[in-house]
Amino acid sequence: MDISADHPSPAVVAHGLTRSFGSLVAVDRLDLRIEKASVYGFLGPNGSGKTTAIRLLCGLLAPSSGQVEVLGLPMPSGAEKLRTRIGYMTQRFSLFEDLDVRENLDFLAEIYSLPRRERRPRIDQLLERYRLTDRARQRAGTLSGGQKQRLALAAAVLHRPELLFLDEPTSAVDPENRRDFWEALFDLADGGTTILVSTHYMDEAERCHRLAILERGRLVAEGRPRDLMRNIEAQVVEIDTPHPRRSRERISSLEGLLSIAQLGNRLRALFSPDSPEPARRVEKALEHAATSDDASERSSEVRLVEASLEDVFVVATRHRPRTASSGSSR
Amino acid sequence: MIHPARILAIARKEVRQLRRDRLTFGMVVGIPILQLLLFGYAINQDVRQLATGVADLAQTERSRQLVAAAEASQVLDIVERVQTVQQLEDLLRQGRIVVGLVVPGDFERRLERERQRKSPRGPGDEQPVEALAQILVDASDPASYSAAAGLRSLPPPARSGTSATPRAATFELRPYFNPERRTAVQIVPGLVGVILTMTMVLFTSVAIVRERERGNLELLITTPLSPIELMVGKILPYILIGCVQMVLVLGVGRLLFDVPLRGLPQDVLAGSLVFIFASLALGLVISTIAQTQFQAFQLTFFTFLPQILLSGFMFPFDAMPEPAQWIAEILPLTHFLRVIRGIVLRGASIPDVSRDLWPLLLFGLIAMSFAALRFRKRLD
Ligand SMILES: Nc1ncnc2c1ncn2[C@@H]1O[C@H](COP(=O)(O)OP(=O)(O)OP(=O)(O)O)[C@@H](O)[C@H]1O
Ligand SMILES: [Mg+2]
Numbered sequence: 057m058d059i060s061a062d063h064p065s066p067a068v069v070a071h072g073l074t075r076s077f078g079s080l081v082a083v084d085r086l087d088l089r090i091e092k093a094s095v096y097g098f099l100g101p102n103g104s105g106k107t108t109a110i111r112l113l114c115g116l117l118a119p120s121s122g123q124v125e126v127l128g129l130p131m132p133s134g135a136e137k138l139r140t141r142i143g144y145m146t147q148r149f150s151l152f153e154d155l156d157v158r159e160n161l162d163f164l165a166e167i168y169s170l171p172r173r174e175r176r177p178r179i180d181q182l183l184e185r186y187r188l189t190d191r192a193r194q195r196a197g198t199l200s201g202g203q204k205q206r207l208a209l210a211a212a213v214l215h216r217p218e219l220l221f222l223d224e225p226t227s228a229v230d231p232e233n234r235r236d237f238w239e240a241l242f243d244l245a246d247g248g249t250t251i252l253v254s255t256h257y258m259d260e261a262e263r264c265h266r267l268a269i270l271e272r273g274r275l276v277a278e279g280r281p282r283d284l285m286r287n288i289e290a291q292v293v294e295i296d297t298p299h300p301r302r303s304r305e306r307i308s309s310l311e312g313l314l315s316i317a318q319l320g321n322r323l324r325a326l327f328s329p330d331s332p333e334p335a336r337r338v339e340k341a342l343e344h345a346a347t348s349d350d351a352s353e354r355s356s357e358v359r360l361v362e363a364s365l366e367d368v369f370v371v372a373t374r375h376r377p378r379t380a381s382s383g384s385s386r
Numbered sequence: 387m388i389h390p391a392r393i394l395a396i397a398r399k400e401v402r403q404l405r406r407d408r409l410t411f412g413m414v415v416g417i418p419i420l421q422l423l424l425f426g427y428a429i430n431q432d433v434r435q436l437a438t439g440v441a442d443l444a445q446t447e448r449s450r451q452l453v454a455a456a457e458a459s460q461v462l463d464i465v466e467r468v469q470t471v472q473q474l475e476d477l478l479r480q481g482r483i484v485v486g487l488v489v490p491g492d493f494e495r496r497l498e499r500e501r502q503r504k505s506p507r508g509p510g511d512e513q514p515v516e517a518l519a520q521i522l523v524d525a526s527d528p529a530s531y532s533a534a535a536g537l538r539s540l541p542p543p544a545r546s547g548t549s550a551t552p553r554a555a556t557f558e559l560r561p562y563f564n565p566e567r568r569t570a571v572q573i574v575p576g577l578v579g580v581i582l583t584m585t586m587v588l589f590t591s592v593a594i595v596r597e598r599e600r601g602n603l604e605l606l607i608t609t610p611l612s613p614i615e616l617m618v619g620k621i622l623p624y625i626l627i628g629c630v631q632m633v634l635v636l637g638v639g640r641l642l643f644d645v646p647l648r649g650l651p652q653d654v655l656a657g658s659l660v661f662i663f664a665s666l667a668l669g670l671v672i673s674t675i676a677q678t679q680f681q682a683f684q685l686t687f688f689t690f691l692p693q694i695l696l697s698g699f700m701f702p703f704d705a706m707p708e709p710a711q712w713i714a715e716i717l718p719l720t721h722f723l724r725v726i727r728g729i730v731l732r733g734a735s736i737p738d739v740s741r742d743l744w745p746l747l748l749f750g751l752i753a754m755s756f757a758a759l760r761f762r763k764r765l766d
Contacts, residue, residue: 111765114608115764116604116607116608116763116764116765117764117765117766118764118766132764135763136610136763139608139609139610140610142608144604144608146601146604146605148601148604149601150600150601150602150603150604150605151602151605152399152403152600152602153600154402154403154406154407155399155402155403159399159402163395163398163399164609166391166392166394166395167392167395167396167609167610167611168609168610169389169391169392169610211605
């Protein structure tokens with residue numbers, strides 16, 4: 057029994073979860089395990105299956121194959137029993153645009169059968185927490201993008217769910233408000249809420265306790281962000297150069313190069329882990345070029361650096377032939 | 387388990403949204419009144435004032451009397467006077483007139499012959515009757531045709547001064563319930579049914595589809611709300627709207643067209659409620675089938691047309707071929723027309739019309755269950 061105390065049953069377990077739409081496999085043999093009271097991230101490019109996976113976990117879609125258990129109940133058959141224990145913030149704004157902020161929350165409070173005495177204080181508290189108090193009488197449709205998302209979050213947590221699904225909750229939120237938003241999420245997690253959040257933002261993904269990187273419906277990397285960065289299957293070379301575009305051309309033909317990206321006056325090149333001394337070779341390539349035409353490229357600075365989460369993402373989601381991708385994540 | 391509080395929450399939300407949707411809100415009141423005026427005045431089946439052209443080739447005093455008598459009947463409105471039959475036919479073809487009146491050049495002679503034939507000889511020697519004049523009529527509209535045909539037996543003008551004695555009819559025709567035979571009296575109660583069919587089915591058919599299109603459905607189906615709570619909550623406000631429309635149509639019908647109410651108001655209400663329920667349930671069925679509002683509109687009209695055409699609103703039910711009658715028996719409007727005409731025009735009571743109330747109730751219950759069963763709290 058003490059084992060279960062140490063390892064409480066997970067909030068979400070999925071085995072071989074698959075969902076196809078016609079010939080398209082939107083979610084492909086997904087295995088997941090999400091511990092309670094943690095913040096779990098879904099990171100993936102457009103169309104990688106984040107929304108579909110979340111809908112499968114909420115019981116809004118039936119899987120084509122595979123099993124899911126959420127809070128101990130199989131989905132989608134147990135979905136109705138879980139409605140009051142789950143909160144879901146949809147990617148697309150799904151509150152009523154022609155009702156005002158408070159009317160929307162009042163409506164949901166009634167639908168969730170919140171005790172009548174609790175309703176007002178609870179809604180006031182949420183308006184306060186998500187800084188919507190002065191917007192309470194504004195129609196939801198006229199809110200700004202960030203305000204809408206804060207309202208949607210307030211609506212999703214209104215009934216104090218144990219498990220919260222957030223589908224790109226901050227896509228329209230500015231960086232400062234995003235920080236506040238995440239503070240609020242961690243407050244919820246500290247209070248015992250399990251949170252699954254999908255995102256495109258690296259800084260957000262890095263905050264998660266654990267992270268799943270999806271690519272074309274497949275799980276291509278999973279783990280704690282720090283571990284993912286440490287165990288990246290690549291060497292990262294950063295180049296400071298006055299002529300990034302020209303330098304990029306010189307480097308692009310080097311062997312073992314996985315990808316190269318420009319960030320202002322900097323280049324970030326990823327080399328496969330087995331390629332020898334990538335920094336030296338980059339330096340050489342640039343030097344060679346400098347002697348041939350322009351002396352200024354000598355001022356380039358090349359160094360091997362720690363991988364960032366973005367590097368992990370790039371390596372994990374780098375397009376490779378579909379057949380070759382099998383087995384790379386396990 | 388059904389929570390009345392959730393049903394009320396849905397209903398309240400629906401009313402709020404409706405109040406803020408000015409156009410739809412206007413339609414609630416606007417559609418019935420517009421339709422009433424349209425059907426009451428424009429689609430008046432008492433055919434009068436048919437545009438008429440006259441070619442009086444005789445130009446005698448009595449030929450002019452004949453034309454005047456035809457005009458006095460109010461059926462014809464003489465808009466053109468021409469010289470030849472050819473000109474009349476041209477006008478007819480161009481659609482400028484519906485009826486052409488031709489008085490032949492030998493009108494006086496024909497009149498004389500008619501008189502001689504009538505003078506007492508013996509009943510045995512009937513000669514073929516020669517017409518005095520000719521009516522050309524655009525028969526593509528049967529109503530105009532039969533109205534013009536009614537002029538055939540217009541009595542011939544007598545010698546100047548004395549008035550003509552009308553021929554005696556074999557049967558005396560006595561219309562019941564609508565002695566003036568005004569179409570409005572027949573149409574207005576039927577219009578209650580037609581308007582309710584249109585607005586009730588349309589409002590609810592769009593109700594769930596609209597939430598799907600706006601993305602609200604994904605929110606609703608993740609809540610504990612059950613399909614039946616959603617359905618009932620959605621139709622509740624429209625039941626009230628339906629009653630308002632019914633009162634509006636009958637009230638304005640009474641004001642403008644003197645449509646009587648011979649039955650009890652509460653019977654009208656009870657009958658209408660059953661029909662409103664059936665129509666709303668039909669709308670919900672459409673709403674669970676259609677994926678977009680446009681599809682919902684199309685499906686609504688798909689159910690609307692047969693109801694208008696086959697229910698007995700447009701054409702007399704008994705004149706329809708049998709298969710059409712079978713189909714008509716499935717349609718809610720068919721039964722409601724019998725119910726409402728019975729109560730409003732003949733003073734029938736609920737037991738008198740229960741034969742047609744049961745099918746309505748059954749239709750509503752089946753449709754409602756079908757909609758609630760079809761509605762899945764899923765996206766696929
Ligand atoms: N109902 C559907 N019918 C057909 N295809 C669908 C359906 N829903 C999703 N898809 C397809 O499944 C794939 C995954 O879609 P999904 O919405 O899960 O991606 P996502 O990771 O959420 O993308 P984004 O970051 O753009 O939100 C896409 O190729 C999409 O076109
Ligand atoms: Mg998505």
